[in-house]
Amino acid sequence: MTANSPSAAAHASAHKLFSLGRAAAIAGNTLRDLVRQKVFYFMLVFALVLIGMSLVLAALSFQGQLQMVMNMSLGAMSVFTMLLAVLASAMMLPKDIEDRTLYTILAKPVSRFEYLLGKLAGVALMLLIATLLMTVFFCIVLWFWQGREIASIRGSVQSELVDAEVAKVMAGTFTPTLFGGIGVIFLRAVVCSALTLMVSSFATSWLFTVIISLMLILIGHIVPIARSAWMDPIQAGVDVPWYLSLFLRLITVFAPDMQLFNIVDDIAVGTHVASGIFGQVTALGCGYITIYVLVAYLFFAWREL
Amino acid sequence: MAGALKGRVIGVAVLLVWGILKLPIETELTAQLQHERLGKYKITASLRQQAGQAGFIAVLGGLRAPVADLLFIRAHIAWQQHVEYGRMKLYFDICTALQPRREMFWDMAAWHMAYNGAAYIEQTEKDKYIRDRQMKEYYKVGEDYLLRAVENCPDSWSLYDRLGSLYREKFHDPCKAAAAFARAAERPNRLDYTRRLAAIYLADCPGHEKEAYDKLLALYKESEKEWVPSLLEKIQILERKLGIPKEERVYIPEKHRLLPD
Amino acid sequence: MSTPAISIQNLTKEFIPPSVMRRGAITAVRDLSLKVEAGHVYGLLGPNGSGKSTTMKVVLGLVTPTSGKTFIFGKNSRDVESREAVGFLPENPYFYKFLTGEETVHFYGKLCGIRGKMLRDRTRELLALVGLEDAANRRVGGYSKGMLQRIGLAQALVQDPRLLVLDEPTAGVDPAGSREICDLILQFKARGLTVLLCSHLLSQVQEICDRIGIMHRGGLVREGPLDHLITIENQTEMVLENASxxxxxxxxxxxxxxxxxxxxxxxxxxxxxxxxxxxxxxxxxxxx
Structure with a gap:
C-alpha cells in the first residue's frame, strides 16, 4: 500500500500510448464473459439444425442430396455466425455503459481505442471458436453424407459411369474452396461485428444498434446492383433519375458489398474459386474491419459517459 | 462537445473516403467473381429483373443456396404427394433463378415438365385434342428450361445431352437432337457416346446425309470401340442412300450386316 | 507545497440536451476551481444535481470539459496517463456478473499492467483487505450490495494508486458494512492515500474528512478544513461523569x-x- 511498494514503482515507468496487454486483457475478459453467458449453446442449435435437416433429406429421395447438405450447412453457418456477431457486439457497449462497468475500466489507464479493439478481438475470438466447432460438426455430417452418396451411386448408376461419378463426389466434397469459403464466412462475421461496434459507438440502445446493423448488412447485399445501376445505367437498361442515382451512390459508398463475402453460394454449385480471389476478399475484409474500428474510435473518443 | 462533433465529422469523412476508395476494388472483384462463375459468357438481364431478384436476395441475405434447395425439395414433395405441376413449375422457376449455375435444378425441372408432366396429361386427359396440345406445351416448358440452362451453365455437357434426348424423344426432331449432342460433345468431360449420338441422329436429318456419313466414318475408323450396332446400321443405310459403290463401302462384321437391298 | 493530488481550474461543463428541438445547454458545473492536497481526505458535498458527479467524471477523463482544465498529480485528465495514479469506485458499481471476485480484481490488475505472481499476490492481499477472501471464487452476480462496494474498492486499489475517488461508497449498504467501509477509508488515510469522497451521509463525512467543499448549482459555495467550518468558536463543551x-x-x-x-x-x-x-x-x- 505504500508509495514505494514494487507495483507502484512498476507503473511509475512511462505510460505506453497503446498497450497490447491492456487490449488483450479486455479481449480475454470479453471472451470469458461471452462463454459464461453460454453463447456456445447456440452451437447446439446449429447441430440440431444439421441433424434435423439430414433426417428430412434422408426421408426424401432424389439426387444431389450431398450438395444440399453442404448448401444448407454453409447457409446455417453463415446465418449463425452473422447473428452471433451482431448480437454479441451490439450488447457490449450499451451494457458496459448502463452497468457503469465502463467507468471503472476507463478510470484505469486504458485508452478508449484499447477498449474498443479489445472488445472486438474478444468477439472475434468467440466467433473463431464458434466457426471451428461448427466446421468440425459440419465435416462429420458431410463425411456421413458423402459415404451415403457414394453407396447410392454404386447401387444405381450404369457401371460405365460409376468410377467417374464416385471420383466426382470425392473431388467435390472436401475441397480447398470449401474451407476457404468457411474462412470467408468467419471473416464476414468479424466484418459484421466491427460494423455493429461502430454503430454502437454512437447509438444509445442495443436494440437500435441491432436494427441499424442488420439493416446495413441487408443493404450490403444489394450493393452490387445499386452500383451497376448508377455506374452503368445504359447496360442496366433503365433511366435513373438524379435523386435515385444519388441515393444509389450513397448506398454504394457507405454500405459494405456483402455479396463479395458470399463465396459460399458459388461453392454450392461447385465453382472453383481462385486463391487470388480469396486473398483479395480477405484484404478487403481486413480493410473494412480497420476502417470500422477507426471510425468507431472517432465516434467514441469524445463521447460523454 | 466540440470534440465530439469533430470526431463525428472526421468519422463520416473517413467512411466517405474509404467508400470511394473501395469502389473500384469492389467493382473489379465483382467482375472477377462473375468471370469465375460464368467464364467468358455473360448473362444479360435487365435491371428490372435484377431488382426483383435483388430484393429477394437481400431478404435472403447469405442464404441463396439453401433457400433454392428448400424450394427444390418443396417441388419434389409437390410432385411425390400431390402431382401439382403448376406449383412445381413455380418452385422450379424460383430455384433456377436463385441458383442458375446449379445444373441439377435445370435438369430436374426440365425432366419433370417434359417427361412426368406430359405423361401425367397423357394418362388423365381424355379429350385427344386437348391432350395433344397440353402435352406439347409441357414439352415446350421442358425445352425452355434446358435452353436457359445451357445459357447459364455453358460448360455442362450433360445439359446438352438432356436437350438432345428431349428433341429426339419428344419432339422427334433428329436435326435439333444432333445439333444438341454435337454441342454436348464439344464440352469438357463429356462421355464419348455424345459424339456418336450426334452423328447417328444427324443421319436422320434430311439434307445432312453426307455430313453424317463422314462423321460416322471418322468414328468408325477411329476405334473398334465405336462399332456399336446403331452406328454400323446407320453407316450401311447411308451408304445405300448416298449410293456409295460397294467396293468403297466399309467392312461390317457379319452379325451386324443388313439384309441386301 | 508539493503537487496537489487534484487540481481543478475554472472548470465549466455544459450538457447539450440530446433532443434537437430543445435549445440551450444545461450547465452542470460553472467556473469551479478546487485543489485537493496530497494526503488529505476531501469530502465533496451537495444536493443531487449540484454537479458533484460531473466534476468527478471530468477529473477522471470520462467527460470532456467545456472549458477549464483538471489535473491529477499534475497530469491533465485528458491524458490516459493521468489515470495511472487513480482508483475509482463509482456509485452503485456493477461488475461483469459472470466473473468471480478474484477474476474481477485480476482483470482490473491486468488493465493496469500488473501480471503474473505480483498480480496474484496483490489480488489475495486486496481481497483480504476488503474482507472478501471467502467469496473470492463466487461469481460477482451473486454478491450483495455491500460486497459489490467492497470488490469495487479492491479493484480501485489494485494498482496501488495514490488517489482514490469514491462516489457514494456507502450508499445502500447496511450499517455494519457501512462502518467497515468507513474504517477502511480511515486506514487508507493513515497510510497517506489521498481520497476524494462524495457522499450524502454527512455524519460519515464529518468523521472521515479533513476538508470539505459544498457544491450548489454547479459552483462551490463553501470550502475549507472541516474543523474550521463547523466549530462554534465562542462555545465550549464539557462532559462530566458521576457529577453530583x-x-x-x-x-x-x-x-x-x-x-x-x-x-x-x-x-x-x-x-x-x-x-x-x-x-x-x-x-x-x-x-x-
Missing amino acids: PELLAELRAKIAAGGARLAGEGKPQQNLERYFLDVTSEAKKSDQ
Whole structure:
C-alpha cells in the first residue's frame, strides 16, 4: 500500500500510448464473459439444425442430396455466425455503459481505442471458436453424407459411369474452396461485428444498434446492383433519375458489398474459386474491419459517459 | 462537445473516403467473381429483373443456396404427394433463378415438365385434342428450361445431352437432337457416346446425309470401340442412300450386316 | 507545497440536451476551481444535481470539459496517463456478473499492467483487505450490495494508486458494512492515500474528512478544513461523569458569576450507529 511498494514503482515507468496487454486483457475478459453467458449453446442449435435437416433429406429421395447438405450447412453457418456477431457486439457497449462497468475500466489507464479493439478481438475470438466447432460438426455430417452418396451411386448408376461419378463426389466434397469459403464466412462475421461496434459507438440502445446493423448488412447485399445501376445505367437498361442515382451512390459508398463475402453460394454449385480471389476478399475484409474500428474510435473518443 | 462533433465529422469523412476508395476494388472483384462463375459468357438481364431478384436476395441475405434447395425439395414433395405441376413449375422457376449455375435444378425441372408432366396429361386427359396440345406445351416448358440452362451453365455437357434426348424423344426432331449432342460433345468431360449420338441422329436429318456419313466414318475408323450396332446400321443405310459403290463401302462384321437391298 | 493530488481550474461543463428541438445547454458545473492536497481526505458535498458527479467524471477523463482544465498529480485528465495514479469506485458499481471476485480484481490488475505472481499476490492481499477472501471464487452476480462496494474498492486499489475517488461508497449498504467501509477509508488515510469522497451521509463525512467543499448549482459555495467550518468558536463543551447535583449547582453558580451563559445542558446520548452495531454484534455472538 505504500508509495514505494514494487507495483507502484512498476507503473511509475512511462505510460505506453497503446498497450497490447491492456487490449488483450479486455479481449480475454470479453471472451470469458461471452462463454459464461453460454453463447456456445447456440452451437447446439446449429447441430440440431444439421441433424434435423439430414433426417428430412434422408426421408426424401432424389439426387444431389450431398450438395444440399453442404448448401444448407454453409447457409446455417453463415446465418449463425452473422447473428452471433451482431448480437454479441451490439450488447457490449450499451451494457458496459448502463452497468457503469465502463467507468471503472476507463478510470484505469486504458485508452478508449484499447477498449474498443479489445472488445472486438474478444468477439472475434468467440466467433473463431464458434466457426471451428461448427466446421468440425459440419465435416462429420458431410463425411456421413458423402459415404451415403457414394453407396447410392454404386447401387444405381450404369457401371460405365460409376468410377467417374464416385471420383466426382470425392473431388467435390472436401475441397480447398470449401474451407476457404468457411474462412470467408468467419471473416464476414468479424466484418459484421466491427460494423455493429461502430454503430454502437454512437447509438444509445442495443436494440437500435441491432436494427441499424442488420439493416446495413441487408443493404450490403444489394450493393452490387445499386452500383451497376448508377455506374452503368445504359447496360442496366433503365433511366435513373438524379435523386435515385444519388441515393444509389450513397448506398454504394457507405454500405459494405456483402455479396463479395458470399463465396459460399458459388461453392454450392461447385465453382472453383481462385486463391487470388480469396486473398483479395480477405484484404478487403481486413480493410473494412480497420476502417470500422477507426471510425468507431472517432465516434467514441469524445463521447460523454 | 466540440470534440465530439469533430470526431463525428472526421468519422463520416473517413467512411466517405474509404467508400470511394473501395469502389473500384469492389467493382473489379465483382467482375472477377462473375468471370469465375460464368467464364467468358455473360448473362444479360435487365435491371428490372435484377431488382426483383435483388430484393429477394437481400431478404435472403447469405442464404441463396439453401433457400433454392428448400424450394427444390418443396417441388419434389409437390410432385411425390400431390402431382401439382403448376406449383412445381413455380418452385422450379424460383430455384433456377436463385441458383442458375446449379445444373441439377435445370435438369430436374426440365425432366419433370417434359417427361412426368406430359405423361401425367397423357394418362388423365381424355379429350385427344386437348391432350395433344397440353402435352406439347409441357414439352415446350421442358425445352425452355434446358435452353436457359445451357445459357447459364455453358460448360455442362450433360445439359446438352438432356436437350438432345428431349428433341429426339419428344419432339422427334433428329436435326435439333444432333445439333444438341454435337454441342454436348464439344464440352469438357463429356462421355464419348455424345459424339456418336450426334452423328447417328444427324443421319436422320434430311439434307445432312453426307455430313453424317463422314462423321460416322471418322468414328468408325477411329476405334473398334465405336462399332456399336446403331452406328454400323446407320453407316450401311447411308451408304445405300448416298449410293456409295460397294467396293468403297466399309467392312461390317457379319452379325451386324443388313439384309441386301 | 508539493503537487496537489487534484487540481481543478475554472472548470465549466455544459450538457447539450440530446433532443434537437430543445435549445440551450444545461450547465452542470460553472467556473469551479478546487485543489485537493496530497494526503488529505476531501469530502465533496451537495444536493443531487449540484454537479458533484460531473466534476468527478471530468477529473477522471470520462467527460470532456467545456472549458477549464483538471489535473491529477499534475497530469491533465485528458491524458490516459493521468489515470495511472487513480482508483475509482463509482456509485452503485456493477461488475461483469459472470466473473468471480478474484477474476474481477485480476482483470482490473491486468488493465493496469500488473501480471503474473505480483498480480496474484496483490489480488489475495486486496481481497483480504476488503474482507472478501471467502467469496473470492463466487461469481460477482451473486454478491450483495455491500460486497459489490467492497470488490469495487479492491479493484480501485489494485494498482496501488495514490488517489482514490469514491462516489457514494456507502450508499445502500447496511450499517455494519457501512462502518467497515468507513474504517477502511480511515486506514487508507493513515497510510497517506489521498481520497476524494462524495457522499450524502454527512455524519460519515464529518468523521472521515479533513476538508470539505459544498457544491450548489454547479459552483462551490463553501470550502475549507472541516474543523474550521463547523466549530462554534465562542462555545465550549464539557462532559462530566458521576457529577453530583451539588457539584452541578456549584458550577452553574460559578458560570453565572464569571459572566458566561450556560447555553445548554443535558444527558448525552449514545450514537445510534454505535448502539445498532453493538446490538447486532451481540446477537451474532449469541447465534454462534
